[in-house]
Amino acid sequence: MDLTGYSNDFTVDAAFPDAMRRFVARARQRWTQLLLSGEPTAGEADWRLPEPDDDYSGIVTFSSGLEMEDFWEENGYALDDSGQGPYAVFYRRRTGPLHATAISGIRTDDPDIEQAVEGTGLLMAEYYTVSLLTPEDPATDPFSAAVVRDFVASFGATT
Template structure:
């Protein structure tokens, strides 16, 4: 099968447990009976049955059995209802050096395109959100990404 999905990478200084709990809370509102798969396990868990203190680094989410079959046959792609499976992967990072071009503050949407900067982060969390499509071109993918950003307790 060809590689599908669109990788969206977020770096944050938030703790993984905080972010992952916020994401699961949001998913419960999106798909109350979501099928979840964590850390390469073969079995799926219904969202209502998750342990309260679950710690995970890889999570994959499908609305129901129909979407799971669609995912197995088509990868990360939208279904006819405009929704699709998505994944979230966490990676704890020690020291990062990011080179930025164009800087935007969360509470000040003015972009300074000629402004470049170097960002050094120590002990940060990298979150890769795999959406069915480019969030700039698809409303469901945008919804997933925006809620993952909001899970870091930042406004986008």
């Protein structure tokens, strides 16, 4: 299968494992026969990220069921006839320092937070680099936009 799809890249804090649990719960609401990395999840009440390997990286794939898994093998990250498609989260835990000199483009419902954070520096010691691969560009595709909204909302934020 060729790698296709649209990469939505994030740097997120150490809350990532808990946010992923909430993201999976949202996916279960979308698809009752949800498959994660090709495996059924219906019986799992409290899904967790797999135990990390040596480099603390991983991939979690999402599909609506076996039919979409077959579609995926044939078409990659693409929209099917229903206007939906498989998506995935590629992640890696980082433990080295991250320093950004100025934060900009703050999106929050709280203007006080925006005023307090806009233009400040960022220092993080533990974080994750994440790529949410959607079938299409969320700026033009409603399904992909909904997936990105669910991911961001899993951290308690809005897009």
